[in-house]
Amino acid sequence: MSANGQTQNPVPTYTKKDFESGVDPRWCPGCGDFSIINQVQKAMPNVGVARENIVFISGIGCSSRFPYYMNNYGMHTLHGRAPSFASGLKVSRPELMVWVITGDGDALAIGGNHFIHTMRRNLDLKVLMFNNRIYGLTKGQVSPTSLLGQKTKTTPHGSPDYPFNAPALALGAGATFVARSIDVEGAHMGGVIAAAAAHKGSTFVEVFQNCPVFNDGAYTFLTDKAVKTEAILRMEAGKPLLFGKDNKKGIRFDGQKAELQVVTLGEDGVTEKDILIHDPTRADPTIAFMMANLSDRAGFPTPIGIFRDVRKPTADEMTWEMIGATKAKKGERSLVKFLSDADTWQVK
Amino acid sequence: MQPNTGKTRPVEQVEGVTIRFVGDSGDGMQLVGSEFTKASAIAGNDLATFPDFPAEIRAPTGSLAGVSGYQVNFGSRDIFTPGDQPDVLVAMNPAALKTNLQDLRPGGILITNSGAYTEGNLEKAGYKSHPLDDDALKKNYKVVSVDMDKLTQAALAGSGLSNKDVARCRNYFALGMMYWLYSRPPEAQLENIRAKFKKKPEIAEANVKVFQAGHAFGETTELFVSQYTVPAAKLAPGTYRNVTGNGAAALALATVAKLTGREVFLGSYPITPATEILQDSSYFKDMGVVTYQAEDEIAGIGSAIGASFGGSLGVTTTSGPGLALKSEMLGLAVIAELPLVVIDVQRGGPSTGMPTKTEQSDLYIALFGRHGEAPMPVIAARSPADCFYATLEGFQIATKWMTPVLVLTDGYLGFGSEPFRIPEEGELAPFEVKYQTTPNYNGQYMPYLRDAKLIRPWAVPGTAGLEHRIGGLEKDSMSGMVSYDGMNHEKMVKTRAQKIRNVIEDVPDVVVDGEPTGDLLLLSWGGTYGSVRGAAARLRGQGKKVGHVHLRWLNPLPKNLGAVLKAFKKVLVPEVNDGQLANYMRMSFPGLDPLQFNRINGKAIKISELTAKVNEILG
Numbered sequence: 001m002s003a004n005g006q007t008q009n010p011v012p013t014y015t016k017k018d019f020e021s022g023v024d025p026r027w028c029p030g031c032g033d034f035s036i037i038n039q040v041q042k043a044m045p046n047v048g049v050a051r052e053n054i055v056f057i058s059g060i061g062c063s064s065r066f067p068y069y070m071n072n073y074g075m076h077t078l079h080g081r082a083p084s085f086a087s088g089l090k091v092s093r094p095e096l097m098v099w100v101i102t103g104d105g106d107a108l109a110i111g112g113n114h115f116i117h118t119m120r121r122n123l124d125l126k127v128l129m130f131n132n133r134i135y136g137l138t139k140g141q142v143s144p145t146s147l148l149g150q151k152t153k154t155t156p157h158g159s160p161d162y163p164f165n166a167p168a169l170a171l172g173a174g175a176t177f178v179a180r181s182i183d184v185e186g187a188h189m190g191g192v193i194a195a196a197a198a199h200k201g202s203t204f205v206e207v208f209q210n211c212p213v214f215n216d217g218a219y220t221f222l223t224d225k226a227v228k229t230e231a232i233l234r235m236e237a238g239k240p241l242l243f244g245k246d247n248k249k250g251i252r253f254d255g256q257k258a259e260l261q262v263v264t265l266g267e268d269g270v271t272e273k274d275i276l277i278h279d280p281t282r283a284d285p286t287i288a289f290m291m292a293n294l295s296d297r298a299g300f301p302t303p304i305g306i307f308r309d310v311r312k313p314t315a316d317e318m319t320w321e322m323i324g325a326t327k328a329k330k331g332e333r334s335l336v337k338f339l340s341d342a343d344t345w346q347v348k
Numbered sequence: 349m350q351p352n353t354g355k356t357r358p359v360e361q362v363e364g365v366t367i368r369f370v371g372d373s374g375d376g377m378q379l380v381g382s383e384f385t386k387a388s389a390i391a392g393n394d395l396a397t398f399p400d401f402p403a404e405i406r407a408p409t410g411s412l413a414g415v416s417g418y419q420v421n422f423g424s425r426d427i428f429t430p431g432d433q434p435d436v437l438v439a440m441n442p443a444a445l446k447t448n449l450q451d452l453r454p455g456g457i458l459i460t461n462s463g464a465y466t467e468g469n470l471e472k473a474g475y476k477s478h479p480l481d482d483d484a485l486k487k488n489y490k491v492v493s494v495d496m497d498k499l500t501q502a503a504l505a506g507s508g509l510s511n512k513d514v515a516r517c518r519n520y521f522a523l524g525m526m527y528w529l530y531s532r533p534p535e536a537q538l539e540n541i542r543a544k545f546k547k548k549p550e551i552a553e554a555n556v557k558v559f560q561a562g563h564a565f566g567e568t569t570e571l572f573v574s575q576y577t578v579p580a581a582k583l584a585p586g587t588y589r590n591v592t593g594n595g596a597a598a599l600a601l602a603t604v605a606k607l608t609g610r611e612v613f614l615g616s617y618p619i620t621p622a623t624e625i626l627q628d629s630s631y632f633k634d635m636g637v638v639t640y641q642a643e644d645e646i647a648g649i650g651s652a653i654g655a656s657f658g659g660s661l662g663v664t665t666t667s668g669p670g671l672a673l674k675s676e677m678l679g680l681a682v683i684a685e686l687p688l689v690v691i692d693v694q695r696g697g698p699s700t701g702m703p704t705k706t707e708q709s710d711l712y713i714a715l716f717g718r719h720g721e722a723p724m725p726v727i728a729a730r731s732p733a734d735c736f737y738a739t740l741e742g743f744q745i746a747t748k749w750m751t752p753v754l755v756l757t758d759g760y761l762g763f764g765s766e767p768f769r770i771p772e773e774g775e776l777a778p779f780e781v782k783y784q785t786t787p788n789y790n791g792q793y794m795p796y797l798r799d800a801k802l803i804r805p806w807a808v809p810g811t812a813g814l815e816h817r818i819g820g821l822e823k824d825s826m827s828g829m830v831s832y833d834g835m836n837h838e839k840m841v842k843t844r845a846q847k848i849r850n851v852i853e854d855v856p857d858v859v860v861d862g863e864p865t866g867d868l869l870l871l872s873w874g875g876t877y878g879s880v881r882g883a884a885a886r887l888r889g890q891g892k893k894v895g896h897v898h899l900r901w902l903n904p905l906p907k908n909l910g911a912v913l914k915a916f917k918k919v920l921v922p923e924v925n926d927g928q929l930a931n932y933m934r935m936s937f938p939g940l941d942p943l944q945f946n947r948i949n950g951k952a953i954k955i956s957e958l959t960a961k962v963n964e965i966l967g
Contacts (some may be wrong), residue, residue: 017675021817023779023829050812051812051815052810052811052812052813052814052815053809053810053811055658057654058819067817067819068660068817068819068829068830070814070817071680073657073809073815073816074815074816074817074818074819075654075657075817075818075819076818076820076821077650077819077820078650078676078677078678078680078820081646081647081650081677081866083647084615084642084646084647084648084649084650084651084654084655085650085651085657086654087640087642087650087651087654088613088615088640088651088652088653088655088660089651089655089657089658089809089936090656091638091640091651091652091812092611092613092638092655092658092659092660093655093658093659093660093809095810096658096809100554112642113644114646114647117647139456146848159586164461177450177594178704199828201400223879246708253657278706286394293493303587307914319638319640322633323633323634323638326633326634327634329634330634333635334771334773334775335603335606335607335771335776336770336771336773338599338602338606338632338635339589339603339770339771340587340589340770342589342590343386343389343390343589343590344587344588344589344770345389345390345392345587345588345589346586346587347392347583347584347586347587347769348585
């Protein structure tokens, strides 16, 4: 507990309404952001933290209006810089639960440096990134997650840039919790948000979010009724990675080729025993990284759920352990004693 | 040389001496300089020091670029600066001689290590002939040429140390000679060496031997005609320590935490010449200082603002290029109205400029370097020890007025040192930092509902019922919610500006050093204080009607400044830049057109050159 910290208040029983600020969200009709805030507000009564100890910090972009609509402490900061504010807040007030609300342009373009360092440090920050693969607030320019060839206002002939795979980037940077969900999968997203809230350490959640105005239909390849069973792979801890109609397809790890493959149960002697069991707690992030990259590969489904969830000492925990140890070692020092801790001499 | 035959040399008493130690950056000149400084401080001298080193960590050995120096000015009277011109130059190799000889006072003492004047080193220094054979050199200076390499080797014969280790001891030979020359008791130094090299006793003993050999050499040779003593200065009674400006700023952070009972959060990124503040502060964990080395300058200030939102006292430290990067964040701190202190240790610019050289060229960016209408208080430290008080004041203003405050220091102050009287118990008054804990408007919390001074309340996360949202968008004048109403924006801009103008109640009037009227007023700010005060005193000693005003407050400007300036026939603004304060004065006091004296050579203004300039003006 820092000197500025209030005593930990008892947590009252809340309902979703307690987390609504009463300000009407100014998002376009049909925006995926509505679904995300709905799930966050639903999850908050159950995270076991008093409302006044939960803080939402955002950058700039459509998603970053989010804190204004939550009835918590919040700060709407600068483009890309939300993780830096959140880091200072969390290091100085470790008892707070701190969320960073960001978008693909905010987190991965202008804020890319802060993003990777936030993941690396394993500060206990929860980064919720709304990925609509477009700049919405500036009305439709290419973003770092726009697809190769995507036509936008600044790439009228198609984007010549390869996009970031955000979970893969977070894993590469050392995040200890990495997950993905989709705006239209409300129940799934709610589960992911609850798990993110429970995790201690650098937490990254990507939510595929449709922008109905500037990039409408970006995720229909996953969400259309006709294709979703084959296109989405739902990762569940301890269970084999199965997908498709009647869960007939699965992901196999080929040890000789060191690669993930799509196989069909019952074909070529494949049984459920050949299917990779999903384990987000593996200390080594390599398999999680391979899973994250599946969404970029032709012929593979897009995984949603939790890629990685491991517990390591967090930067804020270690900072305060060091502070405690230094205090124990030095004892209570008066100001004069502190200032005199040097070669001194007397003048009479 | 002849051994001493028992003849005692005269001991001359002098008021003040400036010594410059110069050598290769690996020669240990900073160490020798600071050790000698310590001895002078303990002898009761007032003093000021300044190190001068290259931006490169280790330029090639023997090269001109690799010369590193340390200057100390000590005396029995008030010492204002590290000294204009050295009276003694200790040059450890030809490159050091080449780059520093022009600064040595005519008739001054040159002590040099003749062993380093090898053909290779002479060539690297660009000497075509042996400079020590030059008759003009001997005519102009008292040249003491000593083969310190050989004498160090002789002192350590049979020690079993490698040649490299032996060579590294020779700086202590030079130090030993200086101890003798200035009558410093050598015993304390022996203890210092043993403490410093506690983990390597064989190196400690070698340095002790070499130091003693240097001291004995001074005593027994006929190279020095006289020995000198500098009596103790009349400083205010108390306990003293030596501080650099950066060290003093770091001490202030812990002091603020202690005086307020709040955590001080320093978010920063390494940058010359400000880095030492972050380094030093990272040892003050038990004193309520939390340090955080961010991934860049922007995150340094961002983390500090985030911590301030959480109720900590956020501070960031930087230099020019970093301040440029922090501009957008400063705007946010202005509009959010959160307390924040930014310590800018100025260096030569623009761009990367001259990282290790001093300059006062961030005044414009401090006053005006943000987009939108974004005024903030700006204050400047005047001496290394004053960096402590300027930082302290920065926090008092930031927390009282809920505003970011810029504290300007510079490389000259940050690296320079002087004695610092340690405040006694109770001498520094605690200051209260209040949080809002109850609703302030009909049972609700309005974060931008102001008091009579236009200060807004500060409610921090963890306070139930006061949950609120703030940010960089223009906000409603009460609730803080986003507002795009033009009239509200105009009101907010004017309110924020008026709040900063209201800070004037904490700005003391300026006091003229000298008579309140006269022929010329020297107007200075920041790190030039010592030089200008020294010049003013010298000029008045010459019968000139010269006053001096030194500004701590750059925004808001002191109330009486305009009237004070008008009371002199002429105003001269000496600055280490191209005239930023002078222009600011023209803008602030229409009709006033001050004369300028500008140096932009990476060095502090010398008392002598400023004195000459004033004499030229006054005729």
